[in-house]
Amino acid sequence: MSKAWELFADDATIIAARVNGTLKDLSYDVAEGDEVEGVAIDSADGRDILRHSTAHVLAQAVQQLFPEAKLGIGPPIQDGFYYDFDVPTPFVPEDLAKIESLMKKIIKANQKFSRRVTTDADALEELADEPYKVELIGLKGAGTDGSGHEAAEGASVEVGAGELTIYDNLDRNGEVAWKDLCRGPHLPTTRRIPAFKLMRSAAAYWRGDEKNKQLQRIYGTAWESQEELDAHLHRIEEAERRDHRKLGRELDLFSFPDEIGSGLPVFHPKGGIIKREMEDYVRQRHIDEGFEYVGTPHIAHESLFHTSGHLPYYGEGMFPALDVDGQDYRLKAMNCPMHNLIYRSRQRSYRELPLRLFEFGHVYRNEKSGVIHGLTRVRGFAQDDSHSYCTKEQAPDEVKHLLNFMLTVLKDFGLDDFYLELSTRDDQKKDKFVGSDEDWASATKVLEDVANETGLELVPDPGGAAFYGPKISVQAKDAIGRTWQMGTVQYDFNQPAADRFNLEYIAPDGSRQQPVMIHSAKFGSIERFLGVLVEHYAGAFPPWLAPVQVQAIPVADAFNDYLRDVAQQLRKVGVRVEVDESDDRMQKKIRNAQLQKVPFMLIAGGEDVANGAVSFRYRDGRQDNGVPVADAIARVVAAVESHEQV
Template identity: 75%
Template sequence: MPAQITITVAGDERSVAQGTTAAEIFQDERAVLVARVGGELRDLAHVLSDGDVVEGITAADQDGLDVLRHSCAHVLAQAVQQIHPKAKLGIGPPIRDGFYYDFDVEEPFTPEDLKALEKAMQKIINEGQTFHRREISDEAALAELSDEPYKCELIGLKGAGEEDPESYGEGASVEVGGAQLTIYDNLRRDGSVAWGDLCRGPHIPSTKLLGNAFKVMRSAAAYWRGSEKNPQLQRIYGTAWPTKAELKEYLDRLAEAEKRDHRKLGRELDLYSFPDEIGSGLPVFHPKGGVIKREMEDYVRRRHIEEGFEYVGTPHIAKEGLFHTSGHLPYYGEGMFAPLDVDGMDYRLKAMNCPMHNLIYRSKQRSYRELPLRLFEFGHVYRHEKSGVIHGLTRVRGFAQDDSHSYVTKEQAPDEIRHLLDFVLGLLRDFGLDDFYLELSTRDDEGESSTKFIGSDEDWAEATAVLEQVCSETGLELVPDPGGAAYYGPKVSVQARDAIGRTWQMSTIQYDFNQPSPDRFALEYQAADGSRQQPVMIHSAKFGSIERFIGVLVEHYAGAFPVWLSPVQVLGVPVAEEYNDYLWDVLSQMRAKGIRVELDESDDRFPKKIRNASKAKVPFTLIAGEEDRGNNAVSFRYRDGSQENGVPIGAAIAKVLAAIEGKGQVTSAPASD
């Protein structure tokens, strides 16, 4: 009888034969793709040891889905080298909603190439090739992969003692992570090797499990290891899902997201543009976009004042030394633009407003009676984002922040954070976002704090505990983000889901015990006992960036803004030219009440004017013909195509004003009695 070992599965101890694999443990659970053994993901072919704690992982788990997608990336790479034998392999990690793989090829991939690759992948999948893990020494790997320069470079990084190969390119640790190098061979049914790749693993047992729930999406250029100094490779993006139905749902979401793309809608609705003459990541707002921006600014300025903030203003540039004092140049310098020479001194475009607010606080002696002291401004800041990450309004180089800083005693900090969080959530709800969770970004526990973060362990622990406690009180889901804190303290960010379920990071609240310290700005207040004490500084941005928030709202509403935010609230469409004057008289009465109106006086025929009004996504289209004029009335056409006829002028004005005041959507006629 073979020797027995004891393992734990789902909390139950089991006695199994020595040599038992994870696949044998989960042979009756077909959904299991990979196993977690002692906290580490392993192939199902992994042989178990005495005392192992084993968990089956399915595609319902993110880890399982990542393994599925990484295996699909290997199938893609195999297909590429089948069709393009001279292609050299980069890296191929799972990413959100899919995977990618980088290749060095002579010519960029065409749409026809991608279709051919998808067919080749399906053939490989249908063959039911198995993923076989093989351990190999560094020297043997270099010899075996001598025709793969990028793989050899990754092996060299590991051999040189690099602790984090992933820092040299997204997903690099998927290839070489760990002390032992491994190669995964794809085996045919007869046991012969179809293809192999340097990889840490794990992988699904068989390509068959990928079925037909995958798709090759697109290709793009990408620099090796993310540096412009390195060769430019061709990156192919793909997606993979547990089932064909889930793939279809994802593709449908993508199609809906494409229709809502704020860059496309911004052009169609004449809201904003991105002129090359100005520069990448520097948008300009057209009059209609300016209306939305002004409404948002007016709203948030009023709300800050109601919440006890005082409005301040600071310049766009400052001497470089200010940002050394704050710590931004040593810890955030790569995000700032190069210095400007002003009178022989180095100045910097500001990337944040807090250093200047600290100087306002420090401009006179402060008493505990003044705290909380809340300062707020629309500060325009500039950040040197890499060109590859700039994206419409949601990732820009110049933007306005509704930036506030609360100066409080330590004892006041929890209540101030509650106050700010209530403020933030109320603001988001006013703009139609009401599905959120919170993310708590903290210092990590793996030694990086010595270089990325500043301050004592005690200060970090205290600040983190305060944020965590206040977040927990909201009842919202709280997701940890280790290592995501700012260098000066932990933060909580509000993650909001939009109308089609996508998540956007919105407002942030940050607890800062560093900038007020004696080593930085030496901020003080006189306590009740006469002693000089250091305040806590709490950063908060409600919109984050106004530009980014507008981009999110455009996509959330698909350009059909609530009435109070719509650039044009009422569009007049006369049935014929002879009704222009009558309709303009009605619109003028509305404009006198503060309603934003336009009259379509074009030469287009009436049906086309109605189509144009629909494309413009105006909440109220006001129509007038002979019957309307004769009855001192107008007719309403709503966004959903429904219509309400013969509304008296006074009632029409009241209807629009009520919709604006209610800050809601009016998209259809009221129900009949």
């Protein structure tokens, strides 16, 4: 036997090992015949190990500074980590500065992460002063807490179904400086943490359940180099600058009035222009792709959603029942049940398939207040929702058609860096999904085969499927590299079934057959897509989407009439234009147009009027003087029609 670290002694980037497919510490004993692979610190697994190890250092520093603190859990998360603590008073920024300073000393001390196996009984005795750890030990291997809830948010880093382990942080003398219940693996030593920063603190319910005690959560981030940390912090600064909620106010696009309620946006005239352009575009695209436009109401008898299966499997996401004349109605959270009724309204022939229905369906979902976020997570939104009804044989081509449709939509809106995610059933929790193993296998294979044909990266998402079938989602990267889930294609063998809507078509041999139903939303939701676009473009929309495409700026009041006439010519060819006739000086008017991120400014003074021209200014500051009015108009029209950024 040899230690895993001996196999990678010459590579300083290796911080753990994958032995026979399982992540292990570098101190793991490797036997002859084991398949061993090094885990680099800059890999996905490596970063998780780095961040989880840094979370341990955070917890050690907190308990040294605040001895009364009780430990919750401390998992790695996307781009960082957190640790929860039960403390008498909330942390303040000054506390975080002290904690971060002590963490640096712990890292410099080069403490060793040492794993040891223990029994449940010994762990309960050793950690008797840590009530939350004791609770996790009691839940070890249970999976749920007995009421159907997950045993603990992030608890997989603490306990599992196998052996129980504790990690000791050993000082230079081999003495235990600190310890924590943990599955690991960890870095070899604290000195292997190259760069980290604590970000903020916030309240968080124990195990993510609002019925439990509220703890204090400290968030941090850790990276494989100072350069990567600096780049991450820069991305955060850029994300804050692009925050669609902030830009929505500054550009007068939308708001969230308290009088209406949380997660229910209203669009102002300028935001309404963008929304209308998006709707007009995607409506015409659906028509071009063979879809028929339909419309359905916002509420329906509760029984409809029992038939579809949504109330039994998705009831928590729907608003409570409304009493209408003694009957229970529900605000719809999805459009598909009503589209099924349109399909079923008359007998269908195989000659009609695929039958493609589409609408802007406004739906309502009872999101918890803690997850509502601007336009990207709301309670009321419009979906560009479509449903294709086809034979099983037609399903692969229909999925391909929908996926290509979706990708071209994203490209037309300036999003062209994406990968695909395949969400499948969690086979350990089959009770949360409907359908046979055969149904799931065949549906998943259709989606997987089509996704692979695109040549795009396909990332598995086990357990992420809807209750009625698997789905492909497009994960698109924005201008600063963040990933957003955009449109989806979902294969549904549930709702057409005889015990649901009993959808049928007459086959060529005269028999009645069940169609396949394929759900698709290209934007996902118009509100969310618009929020993503605001951040992608930092509010500087391409001309075709900009609320005001041209700002006409007279050098003095004497030239107002001239620019009014130019503006009228622009409006005749469909350009959105405003003339700034305010009392502000010309430079202030230019500055205002730049702040509003108007793509083009047409400036006119005496020489321009004499020559029938304008000074053509772009929002980035470039300017062409003496451009004939007709040429300026043609330049604007060409930019709008190209759908490109300028």
